Amino acid sequence: MSSLQDRKTTGTVFNIQKYSVHDGPGIRTIVFLNGCTLACRWCSNPESQKPQPQLAYNEGRCLGLSKCVRCVEVCTKGAITEAPDGKIAIDRTFCRDCDTMDCAHACPSKGLIIYGETKTVEEVLRVVEQDAIFYSRSGGGMTLSGGEPLFQHDFALALLREAKRRRIKLAIETCGNVPWETLAEAAPLLNNVLFDIKHIDSAKHKEWTGGGNERILENFHRLVTEFPDLHVLCRTPVIPGFNDDEETAKAIAELIAPYPQVGYEMLPYHRLGTQKYTFLGRDYLMGEVSLPQDVVPRLQGIVEAIVRERRGLNG
Ligand code: SF4
Ligand code: SF4
Incomplete structure (x- = not known):
């Protein structure tokens, strides 16, 4: 695909967030794309789930x-x-x-x-490039998020290709539930992948996110095996009643331990975004639950101990 074609490609974007220090290294601009292949009960961006505005x-x-x-x-x-x-x-x-x-x-x-708003790749990158000076000083760049950023695969890939031509460092936050071919096409363009592993049990995954995890786990294994130089940060949003238990943490630790290039981070459940459900005329299905503050440090410690041991890093 030529640069001209890529720059004209259009997609739906619901936010461009500047000066973020989360979601990838350095100072980043996060581009949020509409559309997702899952519908997690706790989603803090419910406006992202449908592909259209x-x-x-x-x-x-x-x-x-x-x-x-x-x-x-x-x-x-x-x-x-x-x-x-x-x-x-x-x-x-x-x-x-x-x-x-x-x-x-x-x-x-x-x-x-x-x-949600229809934008061309050129329009998005014009905003992203306003922060180029911060990227070079901090090692940051552009992160595609969503929704699932690879849901709009033609747009996402055009955006990544054109940004790479402009020497912008690139990351995606993915739920992993996309066709392997799309992920494999994106991978060589990326510097970092933030890959969600939410649960090891597929039935439970389906009950809480609307989709099973078979494709996610297969994509994870293929990504870290076929692209071993890619920096992958595996992340788990810790959700009360879903995956806030030791058994799940241990299973996730065993999954990532064989791959030394894979980092790990737990993200505590939060209630940001609940007002948007009201704005959209939808019910927030999590009710009034909360996560005690000690849960994430404890579970993260369990994962890190297993990973260190499996990777022979103890002592
Ligand atoms: S209420 Fe719905 S159908 Fe009517 S103008 Fe607004 S978006 Fe269109
Ligand atoms: S009635 Fe309310 S929602 Fe409708 S246009 Fe006027 S201010 Fe906006």
Whole structure:
């Protein structure tokens, strides 16, 4: 694919976050792509799960129908009506996130917002390159996240190819649940892969994420075997009731131990992003659970001890 073709390739992006010090080495720009192959119950980016832009409603910002009726007037689907509190109600069976989203464009107060925007590779990289000076000083670069960044595979690969031509260091955060061919095409372009391993038991994985883990585990093994020079950081979001137990931690440790180039990190469960479920008219399925502060250090210690022992690093 030529540079010109890559630069014109379009995809849906729901956020570009600058000056991040997480999600890869150095100072990074994180590009969040819409679309995912899983639907984890605890997802803190629910707006990422569908591939197309989505309409969200922040009731606190709505002026109320006594002052403003713009969205009601422009919606040709009749999806917006008056709610009992004098603000609006969106009937999502009529709405279906129409192509124009005229209601959000008409809203004067950001009560209606759109998660996701179509952008070309060139448009994304123009934003990313604004931080080039920080990348060279810190060893940072661009990280593709999501959603699952490889879900929009043509766009993601064009973005990675063109960024590499511009000498930007590259990372992806992947759930691993993508066709091997896509991952194998991305791998030679990447410096770092942040690869989620959420659970070893496929039935449990399916129950909590909507998908089994067979393809994820196979992709993990193939990636670290066929691309041994790639820096892979395996990560586990620790979720109460799902994988916050020693047995799971030990099984994950045994999985990664044979590969000396693979690092490991646990990410504690948090409740950031729950408000976005309300904005999208969805239920947050985790309820009111929380994770005691001592769980992650304890489980991380178990994983590290097993990995050190298997790799012969003790003493
Ligand atoms: S997104 Fe389209 S269909 Fe849905 S409420 Fe807005 S204008 Fe109506
Ligand atoms: S256009 Fe915005 S402020 Fe006006 S009624 Fe609709 S949501 Fe409320």
